[in-house]
Amino acid sequence: MDASGEREADVVVADGRIVEVGPGLASQHAGAQVLDASGCLVSPGLVDLHTHLRQPGKEEAETIETGSRAAALGGYTAVLAMPNTTPAMDCAAVVREVLELGRSAPCDVHASGAITVERAGAALAPMAEMAELGVRIFTDDGTGVQDDRLMRRALEYSVGLGVTLAQHCEVSSLSEGTCMHEGEWSSRLGLPGQPAEAEELMVMRDIALARLTGARIHLLHLSTAGSVAMVAAAKASGLPVSAEAAPHHFTLTDECCKEYDATFKVHPPLRNAADVAALKAGLADGSIDAIATDHAPHAPEDKERPFDQAPPGMLGLEFALALAFTELVDGGAMSEADVLGTLSWKPAAIAQMVDHGGPVEAGHAANLCIVDPAARWTVDASGGASRSRNVPYVGRELRGKVRHTVLFGEPVVIGGEAQR
Amino acid sequence: MSGTTRDLTEASSTVDTSSFGDRRHLLTVSDLERPEIEQLLELTDTFVEVSNRAIPKVPALRGRTVVTLFFEDSTRTRLSFETAAKRLSADTMSFAVSSSSVNKGESVRDTIETIEAMGIDAVVVRHKSSGVPAQIAGWTNAAVINAGDGWHQHPTQALLDAYTLRSHLGSLDGVRISIVGDVKHSRVARSDIEVFTKLGAEVTLVAPPTLLPPSTAPWDVRVSHDFDSVVGSTDVCYLLRMQRERMTEALVPTLREYTAHYGLTSARADRLPDGALIMHPGPMNRGVEIAGEVADRPNAVITEQVANGVAVRMAVLFLVLGPGRASGAKNEISSNGAG
Known part of the structure; x- marks a missing residue:
């Protein structure tokens, strides 16, 4: 199953690439390692546009090794590491360090770069030196670039480099000090909330700046119905805007915060049922291009702090595919093929990852995700391969389980078990 | 049988506390239905009467330990709870953040687990963050009483x-x-x-x-x-x-x-x-x-509110720690009653 459609076939892989795809090939390759994919979908490996690997700086929460293992188990063959590390990935030296650590990982680790120095929103980071190392997405993720003029300049500059800016849309003057969505639940719980408009104002501005500069912009983890509508309108008018949504935003609502469990604290915050419905519709009609996890590990002691003081974020890499099948396919919004598009070939195109996203055809890199769509499983509290355990889906029954993951021809996951 | 013991027995026998159920904590009033609130207010009448005596003290919670754990200063609320606990003969401990290890970076969870290790029956919590008493209730076997959390509940x-x-x-x-x-x-x-x-x-x-x-x-x-x-x-x-x-x-x-x-x-x-x-x-x-x-x-009843605070808190402590709450308390009361 890939962007061109669906067919039943064997896939022969050698030297990291696909050499042949067709029916009945198994018997012609005696002695080859065979991965049983009966009943499974063979998809191009999944691509996550939004992964917090926490290294360098927060290795107690996650490392490139543990995060990559979680990614491989979730069917991902490539992740884009977000730059909010310590120090931030805002120059060639830190980017090089991350890429170096990623070389031995069971997943292809790509680096994003910060737009501004130390992600402080004041001065442009040396984007060209990072682009020379292969960085194709720049973002200050964790915060948006607040200054209009600086964002305009960054967009203009990005055009010359052929890279894409990605924005965490949140106007800080409306979001500072808040810890959940503003509405009935924040009112009841006595927690400071941020309105949907905190996100939407920056979505609106960035669409305007994309129009002004002609630059490509990717909008990270959109969470509100208003944002979806604005992106749809921008696309209809031909602007080079793309967008992603996170699994938790199309699965959970702000009501989840009612027990003050900071596992459910995330930025942007869990919204209400109407926003969830709009995100599903936006993914189904293509207004939103990609599902991205915003996998954000945090140590248990940090998530046990009072709700308003705990850090935002939740795990996602090992759950995204099953959540998408359960919420979007079983919910009637999308087909399995369309879901795989939002998880694989569409994000691969946004991040210009040429070795990922398929197609499953001879000559292409053998980066594959083999998923059993019929397998049902219940999320446990272990946190999987991540160093952290901030999983908001514990106890949920999901459909779709990754059976094997193949990274440049190497089976890094076999039968649901990580091989390294 | 001493007078105070008889009064206590009356309090527990004449006031129906059954609809308070097996509630171990008082975290939010959202949990309380009208009959529970009314029973609590009736029980408060009993403790107002106790408070008006020459020696305003009953042995209801003798041998029990109540800790006030205030992460945010509030002398009046803390004193009200401590007075209530003392009038029920409970032992009280006061844990104030300014003089504690919390300022040294200790987590709320470590703090409550440390206090619990000393042997406590109830903890009265005040915190500037909404939800902390609910979090604490998940980490301790003691009864948790919310004495004010953020913008949430009091x-x-x-x-x-x-x-x-x-x-x-x-x-x-x-x-x-x-x-x-x-x-x-x-x-x-x-x-x-x-x-x-x-x-x-x-x-x-x-x-x-x-x-x-x-x-x-x-x-x-x-x-x-x-x-x-x-x-x-x-x-x-x-x-x-x-x-x-x-x-x-x-x-x-x-x-x-x-x-x-x-x-x-x-x-x-x-x-x-x-x-x-x-x-x-x-x-x-x-x-x-x-x-x-x-x-x-004269129609401002502000100081009356303060006075009633002690009796209401006695009723709350009695309900979460009194007869039927824990085996220790039940035995103590029945042995007193038999004596």
Whole structure:
């Protein structure tokens, strides 16, 4: 199953690439390692546009090794590491360090770069030196670039480099000090909330700046119905805007915060049922291009702090595919093929990852995700391969389980078990 | 059998505490239904009587240990709980953040586990963050009583307010209560709204839109931005404390303007119907939300609220720790009763 459609076939892989795809090939390759994919979908490996690997700086929460293992188990063959590390990935030296650590990982680790120095929103980071190392997405993720003029300049500059800016849309003057969505639940719980408009104002501005500069912009983890509508309108008018949504935003609502469990604290915050419905519709009609996890590990002691003081974020890499099948396919919004598009070939195109996203055809890199769509499983509290355990889906029954993951021809996951 | 022991036995036998169920904590008034609130208020009558004695003490919680764990200063609430515990003969410990390891970076969870290791039966928690008592309830076997968390809840304040009103009015059914001021940041308001409406009162929130919660849909209340249009039809005027820091957040332009529009000035107090009551959770800003002279009028029951606080907290401690709560307590009471 890939962007061109669906067919039943064997896939022969050698030297990291696909050499042949067709029916009945198994018997012609005696002695080859065979991965049983009966009943499974063979998809191009999944691509996550939004992964917090926490290294360098927060290795107690996650490392490139543990995060990559979680990614491989979730069917991902490539992740884009977000730059909010310590120090931030805002120059060639830190980017090089991350890429170096990623070389031995069971997943292809790509680096994003910060737009501004130390992600402080004041001065442009040396984007060209990072682009020379292969960085194709720049973002200050964790915060948006607040200054209009600086964002305009960054967009203009990005055009010359052929890279894409990605924005965490949140106007800080409306979001500072808040810890959940503003509405009935924040009112009841006595927690400071941020309105949907905190996100939407920056979505609106960035669409305007994309129009002004002609630059490509990717909008990270959109969470509100208003944002979806604005992106749809921008696309209809031909602007080079793309967008992603996170699994938790199309699965959970702000009501989840009612027990003050900071596992459910995330930025942007869990919204209400109407926003969830709009995100599903936006993914189904293509207004939103990609599902991205915003996998954000945090140590248990940090998530046990009072709700308003705990850090935002939740795990996602090992759950995204099953959540998408359960919420979007079983919910009637999308087909399995369309879901795989939002998880694989569409994000691969946004991040210009040429070795990922398929197609499953001879000559292409053998980066594959083999998923059993019929397998049902219940999320446990272990946190999987991540160093952290901030999983908001514990106890949920999901459909779709990754059976094997193949990274440049190497089976890094076999039968649901990580091989390294 | 001593007199105090007999009284205790009466308290536990004449007051039906069964509908309080097997509730181990008091985290929010949202959990309490009308019959539970009414039983708690009836039990409070018993403890008001105890408090009025020459020796205001019963052995109900002898041998039990109650800790006040205040991460945020509040001398009056802490003293009220400690007095309540002592009048029930419980041992009390006080854990204040300024003199504790919390300032050295210890987590709330480590703090509660450390205190619990000393052997405690109940912990009374105050924290500036909403939800902390609920979190603590997940980490300890002790009974947890919320003494105020962030903007969320202050259950015993609402219960003592209801008790005070009931002692004057008999019933809250149909009573028109205006809660005036900074509802948005008020745990007192969130608790009072629920308790008052559950007891049948008609509650109106009176505040500028900036000082109301983003949504009032969770509650069965009316909202007004015009105190003057409401004051003449108010049976109970409940004023909330106006904090000076709200000025810096652009929620109201000046205190002077706030007082002019939302303060209970002498002129507005004169327009209250005969017999109307004036309440305030304290501490008051005289001259801001309430005129100094108004706070001292006979229909202002503010010091009564404080006095009733002790008895209400005795009732709460008795319900979460008293007979049927834990095997130790039950045995103690029955052996006393037999003696």
